[in-house]
Amino acid sequence: MMADRKPTGKVSADPDRKRRGDRLGEQLRRLYDDVTQEDVPDDFLRLLEEADRADPPRASDPDA
Amino acid sequence: MHKPAARLDDAAFKRELTDLIPHLRAFARSLCGDPTLADDLAQDAMLKAWNARESFEAGTNMKAWAFTILRNIFYSEKRRAWRRQPLDPEVAESTLVSxxxxxxxxxxxxxxxxxxxxxxxxxxxxxxxxxxxxxxxxxxxxxxxxxxxxxxxxxxxxxxxxxxxxxxxxxxxxxxxxxxxxxxxxxxxxxxxxxxxx
CATH class of the missing domain: 1.10.10.10 (Winged helix-like DNA-binding domain superfamily/Winged helix DNA-binding domain)
Incomplete structure (x- = not known):
């Protein structure tokens, strides 16, 4: 939908502008990805496993 | 129109939710700053998402769905410690300076x-x-x-x-x-x- 409203060449029409946007966009995503690329602490997986084991089968599950 | 939404089985749901944990941590970090409190929030959101898995419709965006849960926890539980944490420049520095x-x-x-x-x-x-x-x-x-x-x-x-x-x-x-x-x-x-x- 967004793409329809915008000529495909717009972002790259000005190379300097595109370069600046690439750099800033990259940095905003790196703030975020610095976290997503960390190792997930063991607590998360342990808690999820415990929750899975503790749950009874779902009442609405037709195969249960 | 009211046919039951397709559901993931528990194993598939768990796989997809596990893949989202890094994103839950990143979104939580952006909301409350302090990494330890953010992980507390992200864990809470992960468990609530697991418990609410029957309401997740297969084929829709689980990231948006889980982020909604995380955000609701953040804004609804006002007395939790993470609400009192300002974004701390020193924490940010130790986190970000490579x-x-x-x-x-x-x-x-x-x-x-x-x-x-x-x-x-x-x-x-x-x-x-x-x-x-x-x-x-x-x-x-x-x-x-x-x-x-x-x-x-x-x-x-x-x-x-x-x-x-x-x-x-x-x-x-x-x-x-x-x-x-x-x-x-x-x-x-x-x-x-x-x-x-x-």
Whole structure:
């Protein structure tokens, strides 16, 4: 939908502008990805496993 | 129209939720700053998502769905410790300054500090769309508001961060001659571009 409203060449029409946007966009995503690329602490997986084991089968599950 | 929504079986749901844990941690970190408290929030959201798995419709975006849960916890449990934590520049610095390339870290620190000064609704809109990879529509769903409201918040966030970076003469304007206001126009073009690829 967004793409329809915008000529495909717009972002790259000005190379300097595109370069600046690439750099800033990259940095905003790196703030975020610095976290997503960390190792997930063991607590998360342990808690999820415990929750899975503790749950009874779902009442609405037709195969249960 | 009212046929039951397709559901993932528990094993598939768990796999997909496990893959989202890094994103829950990143979104939580952007909301409450302190990494330990953010993980507390992310764990809570993960478990609530697991317990609510029957309400998840297969084929829809689980990231947006889980982010909604996380955000609701953050804003509803007002007495929890994470609500009292301001974004702490020293924590940010220790988190962001990379040993191999400290200059990169300082750039990111300037951006992070600017983000930290934004109103929470603007910051989360910019993070969700500009970094989290959500479309405007998905971000609106997460924040329980209209798409136009999200676009407006992103636009105001862009302007506010621009002003902060310009005022501080740090970060983007220092090394490559980048004007932050132009750069933020660019990032939203890019966000549109990313969103259109969904």
């Amino acid at each position: 040993a191999s390339n400290p200059g990169d870290g300082l750039d990111l620190l300037a951006l992070r500090n600017a983000l930290g000064l934004l109103p929470a609704d603007q910051r989360e809109a910019l993070i969700l769309v500009g970094a989290g990879g959500l479309s405007y529509e998905e971000a609106a769903e997460v924040c329980s508001c209209a798409v136009g409201t999200i676009k407006s918040r992103v636009s105001r966030a862009r302007k506010a961060v621009t002003d902060l970076l310009e005022t501080n003469k740090t970060g983007f304007s220092s090394d490559h001659g980048i004007r932050a206001d132009q750069a933020f126009d660019d990032i939203m073009d890019q966000a549109d571009h990313i969103a259109s690829g969904h």
